[in-house]
Amino acid sequence: MQPRTAHSTVARHCIIIMCFVIASLSVVLPDTATAEDPGLSAKQKAVAKIPFERMTASATERIKSTINPKAIYKHLPKSTIQCSPELYIQLVRYPELVCNMWELMGAAKLRVNRIGEFEFTVSDLKGNTSQVELIYGTQNTHVFLIDGNYKGPLLVKNIKAKTVVVVHSSFELNDKSEPITKHSIDLFMNLDSGIGDIVEGVVVPLFMKVTEWNYDEITKFVGQVYDVALTKPDGMQRLITKLTRCQPAIRKRLSKVTTAIAESSVRTAALPK
Incomplete structure (x- = not known):
């Protein structure tokens, strides 16, 4: 169970954002707009899928207040892994679990400090920090609001960015009655207007490419955690204590x-063929 992660400064930023898995968009659509409306851009359709009607007025305002037409949009396409809904949701809502596993494996050094039930900070110990809040969360949709401050040797000044990450997920059983998780991500990033067009033109394309790469790797890692829980339950429990x-x-x-995953596997194996 070993995640492969890029080690550049930009890659570390991507990991920070993906940890929550992680810019803001404010295209004000008519109240009647839906993701299926014809004529909408991919970005507008993604906004229309955000469940504002189920959020508090305060949460809606906080997300929409950061929206502007210059926000960068990236869709990370649907990916499928073998994983139970319960484990998947735990890892999405509590990214400190993944970060701590990576640290134990020597794969990445990120610090997640939980400051509230739905809030935490993330740092790579090199001056790149993010404050993350789970604004809305259900089994099928998680909306994170992230305020980040990034720096690096190639940057003249620190870059501030606000990000909205919307994680869409669905769950089903395959033909072997194994749990399958499908997920995709809509990411909206709003960079500090003072960074300059040249820097943005270099940073943004690289950021998006590395983000997509890390999305694939993190997805695989979640599947690996499920596999260990399923096939090596004792090892999983030892890992958790660390x-x-x-x-x-x-x-x-x-x-x-x-534990429930392992017990379910034992019960299934005991059933007559």
Whole structure:
């Protein structure tokens, strides 16, 4: 279970954003707009899929207040992995679990500090930081609002960016009755207007390419965690005890979820063929 991650400064930024898995968009659409309306751009369709009608007025305003036509939009296409809904949701809502696993494996050094039930900060210990809030979360949709500050040797000044990440997910059973998770991400990034067109023209394309690469790798890693929980339950439990950067309650929930996966596998194996 070893994630492959890029090590450049831009890649670290992408990992930070993807940890929540991670810019803001404010195209004000008519109240009647839906993702199926003809004539809408891909960006507008993505905005129309954000469940504003189910959010509080405050949450809606916070997201829309950061929206502007210059926001960069990136769609990360649907990907399919074998994973249970319960485990997938735990890893999406509590990215400190993934980051702590990576740290133990020596794959990445990110610090996630949970400051509230739905808020946490992420740092790569090199001056790149993000404050992340889960604005809205259901089994099928998670909306994160991220405020980041990034710097690097190739940057003349720090880059500030606001990001909205919308994670869409669905769950089903395959023909072997194994749990399948399908997910996709809509990402909206709004860079500080003071960075300059030249810097933006270089940073943004590279950022988007590395983001897509890391999305694929993180997706694979989630599937690997499920596989370990399924086939090596004792090893999974030992790993969980080492996730000391995560709050005890979060570790306990992960332990409960992964134990249920293993027990379900045993029951299934005992059924007559």
